[in-house]
Amino acid sequence: MRVLLIDDHPQILRIAQMALERVGGFDVHLAEDAAEGIALAQRIQPDLIVLDVMMPGMDGLTALAHLQGLPATCTTPVAFMTARVRDEEVASYLAAGAIGIVRKPFDAMRLAEDLSALLASSR
Amino acid sequence: MTTTPTPPLDSERLLWAIARAQSSFIQEESLSVVMDGLLQQLLELTGSEYGFIGERLIDDGGQPYLRTLAITNIAWTDELNAFYEAHAPTGLEFRNLENLFGRVLTTQQPLLSNDPAHDPRRGGLPPGHPALNHFLGLPIHTGQEMVGMVGIANRPGGYDQEVADYLAPFTATCANLVLAVKTRREREETEQAQRDFVAVVSHELRTPMTLIRGSLDLLHGLYADDIPEPAQELLDHAVDGSGRMLRLLDDLLQIDRLDGDRVKLHVEECDVNTVLSQVIGHHRAHAASRDVCLVLDVLGRPRVQADTDRLSQVITNLVANAVKFSPPSEEVLIRSRVHEDTVSIEVCDRGPGIAHEAQVQIFEKFRQATPPETRNADGLGLGLYVVKALVERHGGSVHVVSEPGRGATFTVRLPKTASEGGA
Known part of the structure; x- marks a missing residue:
């Protein structure tokens, strides 16, 4: 499975990458900001995009709206990975069209499994 | 005029x-x-x-x-x-x-x-x-x-x-x-400012916690065999400590919601024994590292209308507390029973117990049973406050029976699902 992770925090990207590659055997691509991530998504056509919410420049919800407006990515499933998990915040992510939420801190050994489950339940 | x-x-x-x-x-x-x-x-x-x-x-x-x-x-x-x-x-x-x-x-x-x-x-x-x-x-x-x-x-x-x-x-x-x-x-x-502060702090701490937790999870899960014995023990302590810190963050965030009355319960039919098994599964390794054995005793099929995540948090806090205060080589008993109108969940430890005068206080915010020499543990004293608040939001109650020196039994009672057939 090809996953694109977009998060402004390089260390978090790195840990999530290790978790997904070594535990899940995923093909993992990284972007440190939303604009870079959107460009990369159009090129590599991932099976799943995992987006941070709070990012400098373009935030996650805006990035999701952009992705939904592009022919190459409008059907790509997007999950949010965030520490902002109040009920009303989670509701806003789902309302925007996200398939689900991974809350930070995440369980690194289960991240691949959790994302697979999110993807499966969204189909 | x-x-x-x-x-x-x-x-x-x-x-x-x-x-x-x-x-x-x-x-x-x-x-x-x-x-x-x-x-x-x-x-x-x-x-x-x-x-x-x-x-x-x-x-x-x-x-x-x-x-x-x-x-x-x-x-x-x-x-x-x-x-x-x-x-x-x-x-x-x-x-x-x-x-x-x-x-x-x-x-x-x-x-x-x-x-x-x-x-x-x-x-x-x-x-x-x-x-x-x-x-x-x-x-x-x-x-x-x-x-x-x-x-x-x-x-x-x-x-x-x-x-x-x-x-x-x-x-x-x-x-x-x-x-x-x-x-x-x-x-x-002032109270609002306190809540805002707690919300910001608990949120801001999550980013560094993500790094600590993620790294420890991978070290523990992928590379444990490569780590020499003494370092292994240090890793266990770090995993243990980060787990506790995460629970504290969850409690802080929960208190922010409870105090702001923003807790929304997603109530559904909920099998209590399944929740108990899951929580115990999560705690078994941690308990074993302290030489404490978790024993599950269930009878019948207790079902309640509850928010599964919140119920899980209630049990987690009670079990984590019991493990924390349990002396080595003792067991923590988790028991569910079906009664006429209610379902009860008991968590019993054989720890130092709680003095009578402290038995009401421990459910208040930022309270632990003191003096500290009787309950040698850290924490902010948020866990039981969250337990009580969440249980009451479900229309239930929680109480403790304890004699100093003879352990403590926390009992949660929740209204039983109407269609429940009984034990």
Whole structure:
């Protein structure tokens, strides 16, 4: 499975990458900001995009709206990975069209499994 | 002009009105209810047609202005009426001081006008405003400071010094209430600031915690075999500590929601034993590392209407506590039972127990059973507060039975799902 992770925090990207590659055997691509991530998504056509919410420049919800407006990515499933998990915040992510939420801190050994489950339940 | 006779000034009724306002304030009725009641009494006692009670506040430019605590609805258009309905409960603000009540705010002196139409101090009324035949404005003082005022209008026969004197105990009461309101408001603002702080802190701590947790998970899960024995033990301690820290963050966030009354329960039919098994599964390794054995004892199929995540958090906090206080080589017993109307979940440890006088306190925020020598553990004392609050949100209850030195049993009772068949 090809996953694109977009998060402004390089260390978090790195840990999530290790978790997904070594535990899940995923093909993992990284972007440190939303604009870079959107460009990369159009090129590599991932099976799943995992987006941070709070990012400098373009935030996650805006990035999701952009992705939904592009022919190459409008059907790509997007999950949010965030520490902002109040009920009303989670509701806003789902309302925007996200398939689900991974809350930070995440369980690194289960991240691949959790994302697979999110993807499966969204189909 | 009307020929309504001037109503008498009844001192007994005045005192009664004051007493009633004070007692309703003490009973923590909402401020607008207390003030509306007080204004109503004021109008009746003086035979006035309309009026207001307001705070005197100072704007950024140093100008006084009025914010009402209660005001008669004299709206003369639908638009004004809608405005009144929307804003009166939180207070209407008046900043134009070129009028009779504005004069009271600036001079801080009583003002009596029985011919406002020809009074040079009046500023004119907006078109459509009900007639203003008589006006009495009285400042509300606490000590030297003018904190508010009352304004009343259209007492048949007009106002005089006797009315002003008659109302002295009334304005004194208003002064105390305005002061108490300010104190209450400041307290609420402080509490809100605390909640905001807790929310920000618990959120900001999650990013570094993500790095710590993620790294430890991978070290532990992928590379444990490559790590020499002494380092392995250190890794276990780090995993243990980070797990506890994460629970604290969850509790802090939960308290922010509970105190802000923003907890939304996603209630569904919930199999208690499944939740118990999951929670125990998560804690087994941690308990084993402390040489504590978790024992699950279930009978029947207890089902409740609950938010599974919250119920899981309740059990997690109780089990984590029991493990924390359990001496080595002892067991922690987790037991579910089905009763006539309820389902009970018990978590029993053989730890040091909790003194009788502490058994109520431990469910309060930031409380642990003290003295610390009897319960040697860290923590902010949030876990049981969260347990109690969440259980009560589910219509249930939690209590503890404990003898010092002989362990503790926490029992959660939840209403049973109506269709439950029993054990």
